[in-house]
Amino acid sequence: MQNFGDFLRKYSRLILLVFLLGVSFVLIYLNNNYQRVVMFGAANRVAGSVNEKYSEIDAYFDLREQNDMLARENAGLRSRLLQDQYRVFSGKQTVKDTQYKQVYFYIPARVINNSIDKANNYITIDVGTRQGVRSGMGLISPSGAVGVVKTVSEDYAVCMSLLHRKMALKARIKGTREFGSLSWQSTRPDELMLGFIASHIKIKEGDTVETTSFSSIFPEGIPIGTIKGYETDADEGYLNLKIKPLQSFTSLSQVYVVDYTGRAEQDSLETMARQGDKDDE
Template structure:
């Protein structure tokens, strides 16, 4: 026993080091779980507050791009407005019925912290569960998917960016509706990869890739990326595709959190199915 104590005493510095490393790695592994909230991240009061102050200071730098994006979005919305359509023939009858029900609600949020240079990138938003944000909600930018909410505190939320090596977003080709998964390779913040597209599908460079809507996180058909290059490696059944992201992740300032009213229903149904399989 005494030998043990002298042994520990002698190497106490080393044991302290091992203990601290163990604690650090415990935190890393805990953080790698996709869901789950923790206090120690940028959604806490101090870090979130400092980031808010800082982004208030630097906001004007991006104003030009933000205005550009907003006016583009406005143009799109205006194009789809009823007033921009002209009646070609016949008489229209408006029937009020219950066929349509609201499925998606959008909440505006400001990006107060963002990174693109790491292997696993996160964003911090200026809204939290006081504004109705919940874990697992989707986040979209002016042009396409941005990420999925990971941690929520009262006034801030932390988002796993598309530029995260573990993030997989279900997408499909706009033209042919073949679906695959969008996954980042950690290299360039403007490019991302597309997997699981079988090599008999006809592709051209510049094809639009939209969200598939299978995940019930994002609305279907949201343009997200353009195909930049593709090749069919020999002996494999799937293409290797590089896509150009439509969002400029360096300049994200305002984004929307997507609330799907039916997501609980879909989740319950699907978990019931998995249980039935067991």
């Protein structure tokens, strides 16, 4: 027993080291699921409000730039208004609004925290469940898609940036409509990768890569980036395209959360169909 006491005294520092490292590793391990929810619920109410104060002050410094950008976007939207367009058909051709039902809604938000220098980057925005944001919604900026909402509290939401190692999004090349899987190799913030493109497809540098509606997150055709090169995966016969994102992640500020109202229906229908497959087997 005395030996045991001596042992404890002698190695107490090592034991403390192993213990603290153990706690850290458990925290890292839990970080992906449980801890994130707890943290953004309780502890991050503090961090969240500090971050918001900071970004309120920070927002003053690029007001002019932001105004320009919003003005440009307004101009773009304005030009789509019916009253501003030349009427090609007259007489019988009428468009009834009741034929169309809006399924994508946009919730404007401001980025209050963002990083690009981690292996897993997150974007914090100043809207939450109160504004109707739910986990799994898409996040777009005026220039293109930037992320997916991960965790939501009452007033804030934390979104997985496209610069996240676990990000896997279906995306397609604009002209050919060939789709592949978009991911990030955590090497550079200005380079995404579009994998699993069949090798016979002709690739042109500078072509746009855009979202598909397959993943029921984004509407079709939101631009993501442009092709800046590719490499062939010889064994698999696939092409891996290097994509330069259109939105620079360092200057993210004004964003929109995409609420797809058809999502639940699409998802449940797809799950049902898949379950049917299993029954057949």
